[in-house]
Amino acid sequence: MRSGADYLAALKGPRRIYLDGAPVEDVAHHPAFAPIAKTIAELFDLAADPESGISVTDPASGSTVNRLFTPPRSREDLKAYREAATTWARHTHGWVGRSPDHVGAFVAAFSAHPEAFSQGERDFSANIAAYHKRVLEENLYVSYAIIPPQVSRATTAHAWEGDLIQAGVAEEREDGIVIRGAQMLATGGAVADEIFVSCIKPLGPEDADFALGFAVPVDAEGLKLYCRRPYAPAATSEYDYPLTSRYDETDALVVFDDVFIPWDRVFVYRDVAGLRRQFFDTGAHVFGNWQAQIRFMVKTQFIAGLARKVARSTGSTNSPAWSRNSVSWLASRPLWNRRYWRRNTPRSRTRTACGAPVLVRCTARWGCRPSCTRGCWRSCATWSAAACCRCPPASRT
Numbered sequence: 547m548r549s550g551a552d553y554l555a556a557l558k559g560p561r562r563i564y565l566d567g568a569p570v571e572d573v574a575h576h577p578a579f580a581p582i583a584k585t586i587a588e589l590f591d592l593a594a595d596p597e598s599g600i601s602v603t604d605p606a607s608g609s610t611v612n613r614l615f616t617p618p619r620s621r622e623d624l625k626a627y628r629e630a631a632t633t634w635a636r637h638t639h640g641w642v643g644r645s646p647d648h649v650g651a652f653v654a655a656f657s658a659h660p661e662a663f664s665q666g667e668r669d670f671s672a673n674i675a676a677y678h679k680r681v682l683e684e685n686l687y688v689s690y691a692i693i694p695p696q697v698s699r700a701t702t703a704h705a706w707e708g709d710l711i712q713a714g715v716a717e718e719r720e721d722g723i724v725i726r727g728a729q730m731l732a733t734g735g736a737v738a739d740e741i742f743v744s745c746i747k748p749l750g751p752e753d754a755d756f757a758l759g760f761a762v763p764v765d766a767e768g769l770k771l772y773c774r775r776p777y778a779p780a781a782t783s784e785y786d787y788p789l790t791s792r793y794d795e796t797d798a799l800v801v802f803d804d805v806f807i808p809w810d811r812v813f814v815y816r817d818v819a820g821l822r823r824q825f826f827d828t829g830a831h832v833f834g835n836w837q838a839q840i841r842f843m844v845k846t847q848f849i850a851g852l853a854r855k856v857a858r859s860t861g862s863t864n865s866p867a868w869s870r871n872s873v874s875w876l877a878s879r880p881l882w883n884r885r886y887w888r889r890n891t892p893r894s895r896t897r898t899a900c901g902a903p904v905l906v907r908c909t910a911r912w913g914c915r916p917s918c919t920r921g922c923w924r925s926c927a928t929w930s931a932a933a934c935c936r937c938p939p940a941s942r943t
């Protein structure tokens with residue numbers, strides 16, 4: 547399996563990454579991206595370590611591959627997947643939202659349902675199978691951009707003034723398509739190997755030019771990434787900023803300045819119904835977001851643990867206020883986790899060949915995330931109170 551060092555070496559290609567209007571010369575060494583690139587490299591090394599339980603033998607090729615890029619086909623597979631995803635998430639305390647396993651789960655689910663890619667005018671099922679094989683063999687970090695830029699939410703892209711604002715087909719050629727326009731919002735895109743580009747928001751029949759699904763290398767000619775302002779360069783030390791100095795992924799607007807995509811990288815082409823099949827009939831949306839929930843569980847445990855440590859340090863855990871506190875409830879009841887996972891792992895029959903968790907429960911839990919995060923942080927702030935102000939900075943320790 548590709549190691550962390552191999553991954554870092556691959557970042558040296560001619561990428562067109564822009565930060566505050568200026569081009570970034572070398573992402574692997576730039577202060578905005580070096581910390582997250584190092585973290586991703588650590589994840590790849592962890593996956594390659596046989597002790598981690600993340601690697602698995604691919605029955606098709608006999609090679610060792612990343613389990614988190616394979617579609618689970620049974621309850622046992624799903625359990626092994628969850629344990630591997632938890633191990634990966636724990637390495638970042640759940641703070642890397644778009645680690646390689648997120649889009650890896652989408653691609654795995656696509657591959658489990660090639661029939662979803664053969665129902666349009668062209669049959670792309672072989673393309674998705676070949677792409678999944680490549681992701682497995684090369685152990686790739688794929689990010690995604692699947693949201694239209696914010697122009698008008700009152701209409702869809704066909705009605706927007708101007709030429710191809712949302713990424714769309716500028717030209718169809720014998721050997722592929724030329725893409726022009728922009729798509730949001732590739733988290734981790736600057737340090738990924740490839741970007742999967744599509745549109746998860748519903749489109750109408752007039753939007754066929756924008757109804758696409760394809761993969762593009764980050765260093766493709768004409769591809770530009772405009773990143774949001776990063777936090778990592780402001781982190782003056784790991785001691786003072788243990789999270790920012792490791793996990794700032796940055797998000798990027800992806801701009802296509804007439805980017806050529808060969809046919810073998812296209813999975814959905816001018817097919818509005820195909821977009822829906824791709825995300826929902828394959829179970830990819832559920833499976834990918836299940837990965838996100840596993841990661842989120844780890845993050846919640848981290849914040850809850852932090853709150854408990856803070857409260858313990860001031861001897862506050864015996865107070866009635868603490869026992870009423872939502873974080874104390876989370877932290878003191880690990881059974882909550884077990885019950886949650888039991889409910890969300892299919893018992894006898896899987897919904898799809900990919901073994902995606904039960905849709906409704908998965909989506910309901912997903913909807914609870916923002917309030918859960920806010921509640922946990924509020925608790926941390928409540929119990930820390932003035933403590934942050936009395937902590938010595940790294941320079942004084």
Ligand SMILES: Cc1cc2nc3c(=O)[nH]c(=O)nc-3n(C[C@H](O)[C@H](O)[C@H](O)COP(=O)(O)OP(=O)(O)OC[C@H]3O[C@@H](n4cnc5c(N)ncnc54)[C@H](O)[C@@H]3O)c2cc1C
Nearest residue numbers: 644690691692693694695696699700730731732733734797
């Ligand atoms: C930190 C971060 C990371 C992200 N990472 C990724 C990523 O890796 N890949 C990716 O593809 N995307 C990513 N996204 C994009 C994310 O998926 C979108 O932000 C999300 O789908 C909402 O889309 P939007 O931001 O364009 O908001 P909008 O869809 O424009 O919504 C803005 C507001 O308008 C409302 N609204 C929207 N449509 C209508 C309507 N028709 N009528 C009335 N009200 C409406 C919404 O409810 C909302 O309140 C990320 C976003 C963030 C903030």
